[in-house]
Amino acid sequence: MASDARVKAILADELSSRAAARFADAGDKWTKKEMGFFFPENENTVDLCVLAALDRALEHDGTTVPKKVRNNVAQLISTSTKAKDAIVTIALATFQPTPK
Amino acid sequence: MKMKANIVRCAVLLFIAYSAPLVVADPAAHLRNDGKSYYVAVKADPALWDGKDGKGARVVSPYDLTKQIVASVFQKGRQVANVVELADSYGSDFILRLPDSALADGVSALTVAVQSYPVGEGRMSGFTSSVSNEVSATVELKGRAACPAGFPLLVQFSDADVMTPYGLQRIKDLRDYMEKTRPAVQVESNTGKEAKPRDVKTQTKFFTDPDKDSGGRFFQCLELTDEPPSGTFDIEFKYPETAPIELRRPFLSKDVANAAHTLAPFTVDESQVGKRKLEQNLDASFQFGSSVEDKKEKNAAGVEEPVRKRNSKGTLDLRLAPFLNVLSLPDPGEKTFKFYTPLLIDARISTGKINEDTLALNRIILGSEYEIRRFTNPSTYPSYQRYIFSFRNASDRDFKQAEWKGGFEFQPVISALNRPLRFRRKSVNPILDKDPERAPRDVPTTIGFGGQVLPLIGVEAGKTWRNKHTFAAIEKTTFVRRFYFGGTINLDLTAYVKVSVKDVLYVRGEAQDDDPLHNYFKGTIEVPFPAITRRSASSAFFSFERGGEPPFATPDVNAVKIGYRVQWDGWFGQRR
Numbered sequence: 001m002a003s004d005a006r007v008k009a010i011l012a013d014e015l016s017s018r019a020a021a022r023f024a025d026a027g028d029k030w031t032k033k034e035m036g037f038f039f040p041e042n043e044n045t046v047d048l049c050v051l052a053a054l055d056r057a058l059e060h061d062g063t064t065v066p067k068k069v070r071n072n073v074a075q076l077i078s079t080s081t082k083a084k085d086a087i088v089t090i091a092l093a094t095f096q097p098t099p100k
Numbered sequence: 101m102k103m104k105a106n107i108v109r110c111a112v113l114l115f116i117a118y119s120a121p122l123v124v125a126d127p128a129a130h131l132r133n134d135g136k137s138y139y140v141a142v143k144a145d146p147a148l149w150d151g152k153d154g155k156g157a158r159v160v161s162p163y164d165l166t167k168q169i170v171a172s173v174f175q176k177g178r179q180v181a182n183v184v185e186l187a188d189s190y191g192s193d194f195i196l197r198l199p200d201s202a203l204a205d206g207v208s209a210l211t212v213a214v215q216s217y218p219v220g221e222g223r224m225s226g227f228t229s230s231v232s233n234e235v236s237a238t239v240e241l242k243g244r245a246a247c248p249a250g251f252p253l254l255v256q257f258s259d260a261d262v263m264t265p266y267g268l269q270r271i272k273d274l275r276d277y278m279e280k281t282r283p284a285v286q287v288e289s290n291t292g293k294e295a296k297p298r299d300v301k302t303q304t305k306f307f308t309d310p311d312k313d314s315g316g317r318f319f320q321c322l323e324l325t326d327e328p329p330s331g332t333f334d335i336e337f338k339y340p341e342t343a344p345i346e347l348r349r350p351f352l353s354k355d356v357a358n359a360a361h362t363l364a365p366f367t368v369d370e371s372q373v374g375k376r377k378l379e380q381n382l383d384a385s386f387q388f389g390s391s392v393e394d395k396k397e398k399n400a401a402g403v404e405e406p407v408r409k410r411n412s413k414g415t416l417d418l419r420l421a422p423f424l425n426v427l428s429l430p431d432p433g434e435k436t437f438k439f440y441t442p443l444l445i446d447a448r449i450s451t452g453k454i455n456e457d458t459l460a461l462n463r464i465i466l467g468s469e470y471e472i473r474r475f476t477n478p479s480t481y482p483s484y485q486r487y488i489f490s491f492r493n494a495s496d497r498d499f500k501q502a503e504w505k506g507g508f509e510f511q512p513v514i515s516a517l518n519r520p521l522r523f524r525r526k527s528v529n530p531i532l533d534k535d536p537e538r539a540p541r542d543v544p545t546t547i548g549f550g551g552q553v554l555p556l557i558g559v560e561a562g563k564t565w566r567n568k569h570t571f572a573a574i575e576k577t578t579f580v581r582r583f584y585f586g587g588t589i590n591l592d593l594t595a596y597v598k599v600s601v602k603d604v605l606y607v608r609g610e611a612q613d614d615d616p617l618h619n620y621f622k623g624t625i626e627v628p629f630p631a632i633t634r635r636s637a638s639s640a641f642f643s644f645e646r647g648g649e650p651p652f653a654t655p656d657v658n659a660v661k662i663g664y665r666v667q668w669d670g671w672f673g674q675r676r
Contacts (some may be wrong), residue, residue, distance in 0.1 A: 003260065003315040012107075019480045019566035022480050026373050026540070027527070029527075029539060029540055032539035037527075037542055039480060040480065041522075044437055044482075048156060048478045049432070051430070051432070063326065065246070067429075068248075069246050070428075076242070076245055088240070088242040089243075092243035092246065092307075095243070095308040095319065096307060098318075099306055
C-alpha cells in the first residue's frame with residue numbers, strides 16, 4: 001500500500017541510476033516526461049525500470065502481488081506513459097485485495 | 101427588503117474576501133456529516149479565542165464564545181445557513197448546519213463567510229473560505245493493474261498530507277456504503293447513437309483496508325456483467341441521490357479504450373518468409389485478381405488460334421502465432437526476458453501453377469521460437485544480448501520439397517554501438533507559454549552523427565526429408581547445414597541523410613563443392629525531404645542489392661534502385 005509520494009521517490013531513484021543524464025536534464029519536471037524520454041524506443045528497459053520500482057515498494061511493505069499484476073503494470077506503462085501516471089499505476093498496484 | 105439584506109450580505113462577503121487574505125493565514129471549512137445531517141465544520145485561522153484570560157482562567161464559556169461568532173454559508177452568493185453551533189468532536193472550532201437543499205449543486209458551490217469571531221479578549225477577526233470535502237472519490241483507470249477487467253473507484257483523502265480523524269472515519273463509512281450499494285452504469289460507445297445501461301457484478305473486490313497505514317485510501321473494482329463495447333467509449337457510474345455526498349456526483353470516464361485492435365499500417369513486406377517479425381497473433385491478407393487475355397490454343401484440326409480466356413489468381417499471406425509469448429516477465433531482481441512462441445506459421449502462397457508468373461514465394465514455414473534477451477545495461481542506451489533458438493519446417497506450397505531445421509542466432513546489442521541520432525533529445529522550456537507548470541518540450545537533435553551497429557551470427561542445420569522434384573535423385577545431400585555472420589550498420593549523417601548497410605556471409609555445408617560461400621549485401625542511402633504539407637513526409641532513396649539468401653533456390657539478385665517515397669495521411673479530414 002505504497003503512497004504516491006513513496007513510489008515517486010523510488011522511481012526517481014531508479015531513473016537517476018538507470019538514465020542519469022536524461023533524469024538530470026529533465027530536472028524537477030521529470031514527472032511530466034514520458035518514460036520514452038528516459039528509455040527511447042525500448043519497452044523492455046521501461047518494463048525493467050517500473051518493475052524494479054514496484055518490487056522495491058512491495059519489499060518495503062513486506063508484501064507481494066501475483067505475477068499477473070506485475071505483468072499488467074508492465075503492460076499499462078509504456079514508453080508513451082508520463083512518469084507521473086506511472087507513479088500512480090505502480091502505487092495502486094501495491095494495493096492488496098481485502099477479504100469480504 | 102429581503103433583496104436589500106442580501107445585497108448587504110454580499111457586500112460584507114466581498115469586503116471580507118478582499119481584506120481577509122491580508123490578515124489571516126489558512127482557515128479551513130469542510131463539509132461533514134454526523135449521521136443526522138450535513139454541516140460545515142470551520143477551523144479558524146488566526147485561532148479562535150479559547151475563552152481564557154492571560155492567567156489561564158476561563159472567563160467565557162464555549163457556548164458564549166459561539167454566540168459571539170457571526171458566520172454564514174453562501175451558495176452561489178445566496179445565504180443558505182447562518183446558525184453557528186458548537187464544534188464537533190473532530191477538531192473544528194464551530195459548525196454551521198446545512199439544509200438538504202444546499203447540497204443540490206455539490207460542495208464546490210459553497211462558501212463560508214465568517215464576518216467576525218473572537219481571536220482574543222476584545223479582539224475580533226474574519227475570513228472567507230470555500231467549503232471542501234476531506235475525502236474524494238474518482239474512477240482511476242491507472243488502478244487497472246490489479247483490476248484489469250473492471251473500473252477502479254478510488255476513495256482517498258483530498259489532500260494526502262492532511263489525514264484528519266473525520267476523513268478516516270468517513271472513508272470507512274463510504275466503504276461500508278459501497279459494499280451494500282451498486283451504482284447504475286451507462287455506457288456510450290463513440291460509434292453508437294445512444295447510451296446503454298449496464299450492470300455491475302454483485303460480488304465486487306475491494307483493495308486495501310482504509311486505515312492510516314494504507315494512506316487512508318482504497319478502491320473498489322467495479323466489474324460489469326457484460327463487456328463494454330469494443331473501441332472507445334464513455335462510461336458513467338451513478339449512485340442514488342441519497343448516497344453520501346462524496347459519491348453523489350456521476351463518475352464519468354471519457355474516451356476509455358477497450359483494447360480495440362488497431363490495424364498495423366499496410367506496408368509491402370519484402371522480408372523472406374521465416375525471417376519476418378511476428379508481432380500479432382494473426383496477420384493475414386488475401387488478394388484476388390482476375391483478368392481476360394488472349395491465348396493461343398490448338399483447335400480440333402490442330403491449328404493454333406487465339407482464344408479469349410479469363411485468368412484468375414489469388415494469394416494468401418499468413419502469419420499466425422496463437423500464443424506469441426507464453427512466458428512471463430523477469431522475476432524481481434532479474435534482467436533477462438524470455439520469449440517462447442510455441443507455434444508459428446509464416447506463409448505466402450498463391451493459386452495456380454508455380455512458374456515465373458506466380459504471385460507469391462509459395463513457401464510455408466511451421467515452427468516454434470525461443471528467445472533469451474539478457475540486459476547487461478538497461479539504461480537509456482542499453483546493452484543486451486539476444487539468443488534466438490528456432491525449430492522450423494520449411495516447404496513449398498505443394499509439399500514437393502520440405503526440410504526441417506534447427507537454428508541458433510546470436511544478436512548482441514552493444515550500448516556504445518547503439519546510438520542512433522533519433523534517441524538524442526533535449527528538454528527545453530516552452531518560450532511562449534510562461535506557465536512554470538508546463539511540461540518542457542523534447543527537442544530532437546538534427547545536427548550531429550548517430551549510428552547503430554547490429555552484428556549477428558548464426559547456424560542452422562537440418563534435413564531435406566521430402567523431395568519430389570524431378571532432379572531430386574542427383575542432389576548430393578539432404579543434410580542442410582549453414583553458418584552465417586554479418587550485421588547491419590545504420591549511420592545518421594545529421595537527421596537529413598541516413599545510410600544503411602547490411603551484409604551477411606553464408607557458409608553452406610550442403611554445397612561445399614560448388615557454392616560454399618554465398619554473400620548478401622544491401623546498401624541504402626535515404627534523404628528525407630522537408631514536409632510537403634503538415635500531414636505528409638517524403639524522402640528519396642538509393643539502394644544497391646547483391647547476392648542471395650537461403651534457401652538459395654533462385655538466382656542471385658544484382659539490382660540498383662532509385663526511388664522517391666511519399667507518406668501522407670489525413671485525406672478528406674479522415675484518419676484511421
